[in-house]
Each structure stands twice: as structure tokens, then as C-alpha cells.
Amino acid sequence: MPRAIRPVGLVLLAILYLAPARAEPPESPPSEPAGARPIFNGRDLAGWDGDPRLWSVQDGALRGETTEANPADGNTFLIWKEGTTRDFDLRLTYRCSASNNSGIQYRSIHAVQGNPRNPWVVRGYQHELRNEVDLPSVAGFIYDEGGKRGRMCLVGERATWDAEGRKTVADGPLIDQAAYRSLFRLDDWNDVVIIAKGNRIRHYLNGRLIVDCTDADPQSARREGILALQLHAGKPMWVEFKNIRIAALDPSGSSRVFENRLTPLADPPPLLADYPEFVEPVRERNRFEGPRLVDDTDADVSVRAWRFSYNARGVVEMPNRLRASQTAVIMVHPWGIDDGQGWRTPEPAGVCDFCTVEKNHLAARHTREVIDPFLKRLRGRVACVMFSLPGGRDPIRAKLYRSIHGRPTEAERRQGAAELTERLGAFSYGGEPLLERFDVSTDLPVIDYFKNFPGVDASPRYNGAGFWDLPIPVTRDIGVDPADVVIYDAEGYAPLRRFLKEQGVRHVLLTGYATDMCYCRTTAGYENLADDFNVFLVGDATLATFPANDTPRYATNAHISYAALNHLVTQISWVVLDEQR
Structure with missing residues (x-):
């Protein structure tokens, strides 16, 4: 590209023409x-x-x-x-x-x-x-x-x-x-x-x-x-x-003063109200708008996040602005049992994933009707779409999915799909039989009961021996693109952090349908990512999974408020792309 020359007088131009610049x-x-x-x-x-x-x-x-x-x-x-x-x-x-x-x-x-x-x-x-x-x-x-x-x-x-x-x-x-x-x-x-x-x-x-x-x-x-x-x-x-x-080096402008001024919102709509069939709307009217925490130059994604605040005695909302090219979307634990065809109906003592039939169907619907369209909307605009799965990078899933280590060929994908069908189809998902009789003390029978039936038990007693060694795939309710990246809990956080940094990622949108524990403590959990990236929990039903009920709405204000105390939460509809860019 030619150099830019400022307009100057004819005499000066003649001098520049005759004498090279020093x-x-x-x-x-x-x-x-x-x-x-x-x-x-x-x-x-x-x-x-x-x-x-x-x-x-x-x-x-x-x-x-x-x-x-x-x-x-x-x-x-x-x-x-x-x-x-x-x-x-x-x-x-x-x-x-x-x-x-x-x-x-x-x-x-x-x-x-x-x-x-x-x-x-x-x-x-x-x-x-x-x-x-x-x-x-x-x-x-x-x-x-x-x-x-x-x-x-x-x-x-x-x-x-x-x-x-x-x-x-x-x-x-x-x-x-x-x-x-x-x-x-x-x-x-x-x-x-x-x-x-x-x-x-x-x-x-x-x-x-x-x-x-x-x-x-x-x-x-x-x-x-x-x-x-x-x-x-x-x-x-x-x-x-x-x-x-x-x-x-310490970057210039590496810090700024955050003016924590809150503006009351008049008659705001309920939170998490876009999908009432999946989550109970939060009818909290004591709401405030705060300044942007993240305001990227030339941003093209709006992320309106909120959190409960004891100091404000209500909900604080922040209209953040991100660059899609510096943003990763990670779906936490999109498990697909039974070769991705859906979750098997649990036996009385053998649980698969979410423990109850109603919850399994509810999770599948939410994933299919809410999260999959969300991923499709962002795919190709954000730096990467990723999925975190339990276990390690086994030979079958290495053929199925792109990972931080490389990308399989189409032939390898077909071979991996056939091997996955055979492996999952041959597995018995039943757990051990229910205990018919066991001793409980006369003074503390309740705790003795739960020692035999803990609320969350991932052992062979409930899932069947070898369940957690299966190559658990991404659920069929998600349309996985060949460019999407799968990461594995067993690899630890350091490789994930390095991969995201290599892609130029500064912001992470965590989505899915999982428990607070999965969002906080797994490899792609908030507790790891939040020290290195701006993290937002995205989705109307990502923050609580107990219990299922026949409404079938099940998330409660208590669950939401507990999760939102230390996180920035946003609805699916509050992540908006500037489509004109």
C-alpha cells in the first residue's frame, strides 16, 4: 500500500523529490x-x-x-x-x-x-x-x-x-x-x-x-x-x-477504575422467563443496572449478565460487550448415553446421568430446543465451540471428535461411530440390586440410611461396573460440527488453558445442562477458567438440576440465587450477535 503523504506546498514537494528523506x-x-x-x-x-x-x-x-x-x-x-x-x-x-x-x-x-x-x-x-x-x-x-x-x-x-x-x-x-x-x-x-x-x-x-x-x-x-x-x-x-x-510487561491501561453506580430498573420482567417450560422464572423486582465490566473495542456480541448482590439487596445487571473472535463457547458435560440416542430409562438401582426418567427427557428437550440453536447461532462467529466430557481421550472418541491435539478424517469419524455403537450397545447399564435389609441405629436411623443410599453415588453400585470407563459421547441432541473441539476432564486444566490462549480467547460462555458442581469444579469449570478468562454462565436451566417435577419446571429461586451469588449469569436470549457485522 502506498505511503500516506500529507498535503504540503509546492516548494517542499520539490525538495522531497530532489533529496531523499533522511x-x-x-x-x-x-x-x-x-x-x-x-x-x-x-x-x-x-x-x-x-x-x-x-x-x-x-x-x-x-x-x-x-x-x-x-x-x-x-x-x-x-x-x-x-x-x-x-x-x-x-x-x-x-x-x-x-x-x-x-x-x-x-x-x-x-x-x-x-x-x-x-x-x-x-x-x-x-x-x-x-x-x-x-x-x-x-x-x-x-x-x-x-x-x-x-x-x-x-x-x-x-x-x-x-x-x-x-x-x-x-x-x-x-x-x-x-x-x-x-x-x-x-x-x-x-x-x-x-x-x-x-x-x-x-x-x-x-x-x-x-x-x-x-x-x-x-x-x-x-x-x-x-x-x-x-x-x-x-x-x-x-x-x-x-x-x-x-x-x-505490564500493559499500558491494564487497569481502570470501576464506577460502581447502580441505576434502579422500573418494573423489569422476570429473570429466566424465556423458557418457562424448563425453568421457573425468577420474579425479583428489586433490580439494578450497573456499568459494563467488559467493553471490548469493536465488540460484536452483547452479553447482558446478572448476579444476586447482598449489598444491593437485589439483582445487579451488566450489559457487557465482547468480540466474538475472542470468545469461546463451552458446553459442560453434554453426555449422550446409549450411543447418543438419549438416556436409558434408569433401573431402580441403576442410574444413568440424571437419575429419573422425567429429568432425562427434560434435559434432552432443553438441550435440543434451547442449547443447540444457541450454539448454531454462534458457530462460525466465535473463536471456537467446545464440549467437555468425562474421562480421557480414548481411541474411540479420538476418531469421532476434533480435540486440542488434532482433527480426525471423515473415514476415522465413520469408523469411530461404528465402534462407539458396538461398545455402548454391549454394556449393561443396570446397577447392583437394591439392599433389602440393613442395620440402622435406634438413635440416628436417618444418617445410617443415607450411608447406604447417598444422594449422589457414581460408584458401580448405582451405575454398573465400568460405566465411567465408557467413551461417553456428545448427546445426539447436539449437532456437533467437525470444527467443534472436545476436551476431556482427565487431561486437566493446563492444556485447555493453553489451547484457549493459543486461539486468542479472552471470554468464555459456559452453557449446558449440568449441576453447580460440574460448572464449578470440572476441568472446564468456572473455578479453573475464571482466573484466566472473563466467564459467563449462559442458559435458563444450567444452574440447578434437582429435583425433577411434573410441571416440568424445576429450578427454584433458591437454586438460582445460590449459584448467582459468585457468578455472572445470562439468559440465552441475552447473548446477542450484531448480525450486520
């Missing part, structure tokens, strides 16, 4: 932060993940190499697995061959693909690495790897991408051809410093500022993502890195 005085990087830490140990690839055929450690340097006999299957990356980059100061030393180019990815996305030969694909900001001295194809420019903006800031430019996606370049280059030729150490080690803070990114080479970019494009700018090192496809090449250190 480069600005050299600017050195700031001192290395005290909190900088090494992220490469100089001995092995601990903390990094990439194609083991192409990456190794030689003489204390991290080395990537392709040959005619051992090529890369497309651009491939060595991914740092022990953190993400948001506002940071990164310093390293590199050298590479002149036959091809490499790069340093930051604030990037790990693009999980179905190519089993190259699962290390990364998209986002790239600091170009080359062994050349002729501008503009030299080390240091910012390249939009996998994006649409290409070489988004060349060496020597002080550039800005504005809110309309237009690029302008300030007058006066940071460095010119002669200075760059003198600065770069051809066929030798070169020092790189990358500093990203807010929407401003600066690249330094051998102690001099060579790129200064401000990215205010709301559609393409990224504020957080992974760090990775590139091996380029094509001609054989090698690249080496050493002395890799990183420090997190």
Missing part, C-alpha cells in the same frame, strides 16, 4: 527487564514442540534444518509450550542460511489442522528472519503469516494500521539501505529484540530500532497468542537460535 536518529532498545527469563536451556527441546525430524540442539543452539531428503511438509514451527505472549520483551540471537527464510511468531494462533504430517502450523505476527542485506527483503519486517496483510510493516517504517484496516507510514525512515547494510552481520549471529505492548510493536536489530508498528485494526490485530520459530517450506535451509529470553 533516516531518523538511531534508537536503541530499553534495558532488558529484570524479570527476563531464559526459555531455551541450551541442552534439549524441553518446553518446545515441533517436528522431531527437523529440530534439534547442536553446540548449545536450537537448530532447525530441512534437506532434499528431509523436507518440511509446508511451513512448520517449533512452538513454545510453557506460556503465551501478550505484552512482552523477547530477546534472542540467530543466524540462518541464505537459501530460504525463517521467522519468529508471536501473539499467534496454533492452527490445528487435519494434516497428520505437519500439526505444527502457526498463524499471526511474524518477525522475518533472513541472511540478506538488500531492502526490502531483509530480516526484521513484520509479516502476517497465514493472514491477508502480507508484509504489514517493512524495515525502516513507522507504520499504523487504523480501525478501517488502512495502513499509513510516517515520513522519515528509521533506517536506510546503507545503514542496514552496515548494521546486519551477514553469515553471522545477529541480535533481535521484539517489544510488544498494547497495540504497538517494535523490532530492534543489533541494538537499533528498525520497525515501529501500531496495529489498531480491530479485525486483524492480536493482543495475545503463542510464540514459535519457523522453518520455511521450499528450498533446503537451516536456522539456529540461542540466548532466548522473555519478560512479561
Whole structure:
């Protein structure tokens, strides 16, 4: 894109035409932060993940190499697995061959693909690495790897991408051809410093500022993502890195004063009133509107959340605004027993999932009529739609669903579906027979009774031996898209957090039809996610599941108020997309 030139007089234009612009005085990087830490140990690839055929450690340097006999299957990356980059100061030393180019990815996305030969694909900001001295194809420019903006800031430019996606370049280059030729150490080690803070990114080479970019494009700018090192496809090449250190920086504007002013709402409608067949509306009239907690730049999703407040003696509502591209939707425990055909009718002593026939049918209806349309509305707009399931990533479900590790082929999906039908169809869902007689004390018979019949018992006595080892699928009442991601409780929270950060997620909408325990304490539960993301519990019947009744509305104000004390809750209808975007 051509540089933006301000209107000036004819005399000045003539001078600019006759005399090339002078480069600005050299600017050195700031001192290395005290909190900088090494992220490469100089001995092995601990903390990094990439194609083991192409990456190794030689003489204390991290080395990537392709040959005619051992090529890369497309651009491939060595991914740092022990953190993400948001506002940071990164310093390293590199050298590479002149036959091809490499790069340093930051604030990037790990693009999980179905190519089993190259699962290390990364998209986002790239600091170009080359062994050349002729501008503009030299080390240091910012390249939009996998994006649409290409070489988004060349060496020597002080550039800005504005809110309309237009690029302008300030007058006066940071460095010119002669200075760059003198600065770069051809066929030798070169020092790189990358500093990203807010929407401003600066690249330094051998102690001099060579790129200064401000990215205010709301559609393409990224504020957080992974760090990775590139091996380029094509001609054989090698690249080496050493002395890799990183420090997190305090972002400008990282905090703000929250003006907690509450405005009374006159005659508000009942809460949770959209689906009265599934949940008892909450007729709380002492309601207030508070200011937005989350108000993203260029937001395209409205999430009107509420919570009970003792201090306000009522319900406080907040009209938050999010970016869909930075939002994940996670459905908690959408269990589908009997090969996803619905829940089996429980036997007297053998329970499957929700314990009662009425509750099973109610859960299936709510999932089919409320949650599935909600997911369909957001799918393709949000960063990802996900489902959390009990157990681990077993061979059958690995063939059925995309996970944080990869995506199955269509052939694998068909094979997995057949194996699932066989496995679940062969299982006996009956529990052990009811106890006919047992001892209770004369003074405390009630507690003795419940010791034999606890209210929630996930043991073989009630579910049948091996029930929790089954490859429990996503219920058939949800139309799972091949791009949706399934996560497993047994894998723990750390991989889920890393995956969400790699996708650039800042906000999580938790939905489903599960107990408070599932929403709070499982891998994808609120207690894990809330320390790293803005979390909203979404749905009219997600907060209480006991007991079923014949209305069939069953959620009570007591259940809702208890859950809403420490969470932000929103109705399905209160999550609204700006469809014009």
C-alpha cells in the first residue's frame, strides 16, 4: 500500500523529490527487564514442540534444518509450550542460511489442522528472519503469516494500521539501505529484540530500532497468542537460535477504575422467563443496572449478565460487550448415553446421568430446543465451540471428535461411530440390586440410611461396573460440527488453558445442562477458567438440576440465587450477535 503523504506546498514537494528523506536518529532498545527469563536451556527441546525430524540442539543452539531428503511438509514451527505472549520483551540471537527464510511468531494462533504430517502450523505476527542485506527483503519486517496483510510493516517504517484496516507510514525512515547494510552481520549471529505492548510493536536489530508498528485494526490485530520459530517450506535451509529470553510487561491501561453506580430498573420482567417450560422464572423486582465490566473495542456480541448482590439487596445487571473472535463457547458435560440416542430409562438401582426418567427427557428437550440453536447461532462467529466430557481421550472418541491435539478424517469419524455403537450397545447399564435389609441405629436411623443410599453415588453400585470407563459421547441432541473441539476432564486444566490462549480467547460462555458442581469444579469449570478468562454462565436451566417435577419446571429461586451469588449469569436470549457485522 502506498505511503500516506500529507498535503504540503509546492516548494517542499520539490525538495522531497530532489533529496531523499533522511533516516531518523538511531534508537536503541530499553534495558532488558529484570524479570527476563531464559526459555531455551541450551541442552534439549524441553518446553518446545515441533517436528522431531527437523529440530534439534547442536553446540548449545536450537537448530532447525530441512534437506532434499528431509523436507518440511509446508511451513512448520517449533512452538513454545510453557506460556503465551501478550505484552512482552523477547530477546534472542540467530543466524540462518541464505537459501530460504525463517521467522519468529508471536501473539499467534496454533492452527490445528487435519494434516497428520505437519500439526505444527502457526498463524499471526511474524518477525522475518533472513541472511540478506538488500531492502526490502531483509530480516526484521513484520509479516502476517497465514493472514491477508502480507508484509504489514517493512524495515525502516513507522507504520499504523487504523480501525478501517488502512495502513499509513510516517515520513522519515528509521533506517536506510546503507545503514542496514552496515548494521546486519551477514553469515553471522545477529541480535533481535521484539517489544510488544498494547497495540504497538517494535523490532530492534543489533541494538537499533528498525520497525515501529501500531496495529489498531480491530479485525486483524492480536493482543495475545503463542510464540514459535519457523522453518520455511521450499528450498533446503537451516536456522539456529540461542540466548532466548522473555519478560512479561505490564500493559499500558491494564487497569481502570470501576464506577460502581447502580441505576434502579422500573418494573423489569422476570429473570429466566424465556423458557418457562424448563425453568421457573425468577420474579425479583428489586433490580439494578450497573456499568459494563467488559467493553471490548469493536465488540460484536452483547452479553447482558446478572448476579444476586447482598449489598444491593437485589439483582445487579451488566450489559457487557465482547468480540466474538475472542470468545469461546463451552458446553459442560453434554453426555449422550446409549450411543447418543438419549438416556436409558434408569433401573431402580441403576442410574444413568440424571437419575429419573422425567429429568432425562427434560434435559434432552432443553438441550435440543434451547442449547443447540444457541450454539448454531454462534458457530462460525466465535473463536471456537467446545464440549467437555468425562474421562480421557480414548481411541474411540479420538476418531469421532476434533480435540486440542488434532482433527480426525471423515473415514476415522465413520469408523469411530461404528465402534462407539458396538461398545455402548454391549454394556449393561443396570446397577447392583437394591439392599433389602440393613442395620440402622435406634438413635440416628436417618444418617445410617443415607450411608447406604447417598444422594449422589457414581460408584458401580448405582451405575454398573465400568460405566465411567465408557467413551461417553456428545448427546445426539447436539449437532456437533467437525470444527467443534472436545476436551476431556482427565487431561486437566493446563492444556485447555493453553489451547484457549493459543486461539486468542479472552471470554468464555459456559452453557449446558449440568449441576453447580460440574460448572464449578470440572476441568472446564468456572473455578479453573475464571482466573484466566472473563466467564459467563449462559442458559435458563444450567444452574440447578434437582429435583425433577411434573410441571416440568424445576429450578427454584433458591437454586438460582445460590449459584448467582459468585457468578455472572445470562439468559440465552441475552447473548446477542450484531448480525450486520
